[in-house]
Amino acid sequence: MLQxxxxxxxxxxxxxxxxxGGFVGRALVQCLEQEKTPVIAVTRQDVDxxxxxxxxxxxxxxxxxxxxxxxAAEAPCKDPEMLIRNIAMMTPILRTIQKVKPRHVVYLSSxxxxxxxxxxxxxxxxxAPGSLHGAMHLSxxxxxxxxxxxxxxxxxxxxIYGDADPHNGYGPNRFRRLVAQGKEVILFGDGxxxxxxxxxxxxxxxxRRIIWSQSVGILNIATGTVLSFREIxxxxxxxxxxxxxxGTSARFGPMPHxxxxxxxxxxxxxxxxxxxxxxxxxxxxxxxxxxx
Numbered sequence: 001m002l003q004x005x006x007x008x009x010x011x012x013x014x015x016x017x018x019x020x021g022g023f024v025g026r027a028l029v030q031c032l033e034q035e036k037t038p039v040i041a042v043t044r045q046d047v048d049x050x051x052x053x054x055x056x057x058x059x060x061x062x063x064x065x066x067x068x069x070x071x072a073a074e075a076p077c078k079d080p081e082m083l084i085r086n087i088a089m090m091t092p093i094l095r096t097i098q099k100v101k102p103r104h105v106v107y108l109s110s111x112x113x114x115x116x117x118x119x120x121x122x123x124x125x126x127x128a129p130g131s132l133h134g135a136m137h138l139s140x141x142x143x144x145x146x147x148x149x150x151x152x153x154x155x156x157x158x159x160i161y162g163d164a165d166p167h168n169g170y171g172p173n174r175f176r177r178l179v180a181q182g183k184e185v186i187l188f189g190d191g192x193x194x195x196x197x198x199x200x201x202x203x204x205x206x207x208r209r210i211i212w213s214q215s216v217g218i219l220n221i222a223t224g225t226v227l228s229f230r231e232i233x234x235x236x237x238x239x240x241x242x243x244x245x246x247g248t249s250a251r252f253g254p255m256p257h258x259x260x261x262x263x264x265x266x267x268x269x270x271x272x273x274x275x276x277x278x279x280x281x282x283x284x285x286x287x288x289x290x291x292x
Contacts, residue, residue: 001123002153002215002271005104009212012104013065014038018093019072021045023165024108024157027204028069035208044072050085054092062100067211070144071108076167077136086136090143097148104151104214105144106207111158111220113138116257120264123156123218153210157221158263161280162200172197172280175233182242189251191230193259196222199278209272222263223277235284 015032019025020041032039040061047057049072062068070093074082097105112134115126129135141154161172168174170188178185203221210219230246237244268275 001267002210002213002217002219004213004215004271005151006212006214009209011035011037012067012211012214014040014063015067015069015211016040016042016062016102017069017071018042019070019108022071022073023160023162023167023200024203024207025069025071026164027162027200028071028207031204031208032211037208037211049089049092055095058092058096059099062096062102064101064103066100066102067104067106067214068097068102069106069108069207069211073108073136073140075133077131077133079132083132083136083139087139087143090140094143094147097144101148102151104153104211105148106153106155106210107141107144108207109137109141109154109156110134111156111222111261111263113141113156116261118258118260120224120262121220121222122264123220123267151214151216153215154218155207155210155221156218157203158196158198158261160200160203161197164200171195171229172232172236175229175236179233179236179240179242179244182244184245184247185233185237186247186249187229187233188249189255190248191233191246192228193255193257194226194228195257195261196224196226196263197232197280198223199280199283202277206268206272206275209275215271219267219271220263220265221268222265223279224263224265225277225279226260226262227280232280235281239284 017025020029021043029041113127113129114121115128165173175185
């Protein structure tokens with residue numbers, strides 16, 4: 001469960017978002033700018049995290065009054081070379097944080113750190129990743145906690161959907177684009193595996209609340225509702241005017257997470273009692289006929 005160091009919540013002096021060109025980083029910057037929070041958006045165009053000058057850059061940028069959000073990664077992590085690069089990307093940040101000691105640090109991790117379970121996961125569930133992507137994030141979590149534990153928040157979102165997603169990953173983001181173009185949606189197997197999907201708007205809003213409250217601890221970001229990929233595709237098709245249909249393809253290998261990945265969102269509601277997750281089927285229902 002999160003602990004809030006600032007109650008009631010208070011606008012931070014400045015927020016530095018590292019990885020502001022990514023899906024989550026960009027959404028968070030927009031959220032903060034809308035409420036007039038001072039924010040510095042750091043993208044790969046500003047600094048190469050693997051470059052020789054990265055530590056100098058952050059030493060000159062960060063101050064002890066800053067709230068720092070680290071949302072930069074090569075993702076998803078698919079091979080050992082990517083794993084090594086993702087670990088190395090942390091070095092200039094960690095060295096700078098050790099010296100500067102900013103007011104608050106938030107690390108954007110992933111639910112991939114958890115061991116698979118046939119029960120809903122929570123923040124106390126075992127972190128024993130079965131993928132390189134999960135191993136990468138858990139390693140980075142441990143690294144940052146080792147050098148900066150007192151004012152650290154780690155967030156672990158599940159699969160995120162939203163219009164600006166750059167990855168076109170299997171699931172709502174790809175399906176929505178295919179349906180908008182009237183194309184066939186191809187499912188792996190029968191699309192029977194069940195997952196939780198969370199809106200990018202909810203992720204950005206929860207990050208904003210965490211920053212304003214200087215929250216510390218670990219928080220999963222997941223709605224608590226699971227849908228099969230077939231249900232997602234059907235909902236998108238039913239709520240558009242196009243001619244898309246659902247197709248299937250042979251499945252090679254086991255279903256990810258044994259076909260089930262659910263979460264208990266209790267910690268979110270305890271930390272932020274007035275917050276409510278958007279439910280995917282409700283979001284789709286408000287976009288009838290839009291193709292979005």
